[in-house]
Amino acid sequence: xxxxxxxxxxxxxxxxxxxxxxxxxxxxxxxxxxxxxxxxxxxxxxxxxxxxxxxxxxxxxxxxxxxxxxxxxxxxxxxxxxxxxxxxxxxxxxxxxxxxxxxxxxxxxxxxxxxxxxxxxxxxxxxxxxxxxxx
Numbered sequence: 001x002x003x004x005x006x007x008x009x010x011x012x013x014x015x016x017x018x019x020x021x022x023x024x025x026x027x028x029x030x031x032x033x034x035x036x037x038x039x040x041x042x043x044x045x046x047x048x049x050x051x052x053x054x055x056x057x058x059x060x061x062x063x064x065x066x067x068x069x070x071x072x073x074x075x076x077x078x079x080x081x082x083x084x085x086x087x088x089x090x091x092x093x094x095x096x097x098x099x100x101x102x103x104x105x106x107x108x109x110x111x112x113x114x115x116x117x118x119x120x121x122x123x124x125x126x127x128x129x130x131x132x133x134x135x
Contacts, residue, residue, distance in 0.1 A: 028082065028083070029074055029078065029079075029080030029081060029082060029083075030080055030081055030082075030083050030124050030125060030126050030127055030128070030129055031071075031072075031079060031080050031127070031128045031129065032050065032060070032062075032071070032072040032080065032081045032124055032129045032131055033062075033069065033070065033071040033072070033129070033130060033131075034048075034069070034070060034129075034130050034131040034132045034133065035064075035067070035068045035069050035070075035132045035133075036048060036064050036068045036070060036090060036132070036133045036135065037068055037132075037133070037134050037135065038109065038110060038135045039135075040134075041068075042064070042066065042067050042068030042069075043064055043068050043090075043092070043109070043110070043135070044064055044065065044066045044067075044068065045063065045064060045092055045096075045106065046063070046064045046068075046070075046090050046091060046092045046109075046110065047061055047062075047063055047089075047090070047091055047092070047094065048061060048062050048063070048064065048070045048072070048088070048089075048090050048133075049061040049088065049089045049090075050072060050081050050086040050087075050088055050122070050124065051086055051087045051088075051089070052081075052082050052084050052085070052086055053084065053085045053086065053087060053121075054082075054084055054085075057082050057084065058074070058082065060072040060073060060074045060080065060081035060082070061073065081124050081129075082124065083124050083125060083126050084123070084124060085121060085122075085123050085124075086121065086122055086123070086124055087118060087120065087121055088118060088120035088121065088122050088133075089114065089115045089116075089118045089120070090110055090114045090115060090118075090120070090133060090135065091108055091110050091114070091115035091116075092106055092107065092108055092109045092110055093105075093106055093107065093108035093115075094106050110135060111135070114133075114135055120133070
């Protein structure tokens with residue numbers, strides 16, 4: 001009986017810490033939205049990716065609509081990005097589904113200096129951020 005009680009007292013704080021570590025509320029994320037233009041026109045169908053410069057940071061990304069507007073998503077169901085400095089890449093290359101559900105390749109319409117050789121950096125501050133890109 002004493003061994004069980006002792007084991008319970010030892011394990012309870014450990015289990016509590018493990019439980020609390022997995023219960024992040026996501027309140028540390030900042031909302032980020034904006035507009036992307038290329039040569040003065042809205043850039044539709046581009047992926048906008050923010051990668052924190054901090055090594056422990058996770059990226060956020062969004063897709064531009066017909067008006068060039070995007071909103072960053074941290075996960076599929078959670079919007080936002082980690083506050084701090086980010087390396088930003090914007091591109092249109094990749095695959096997508098056509099009207100019949102077949103996979104099609106999309107060509108890159110954005111210069112490499114904004115995606116594979118990106119030179120873009122932006123700061124995300126706590127709260128709401130509007131970050132536009134004129135490429």
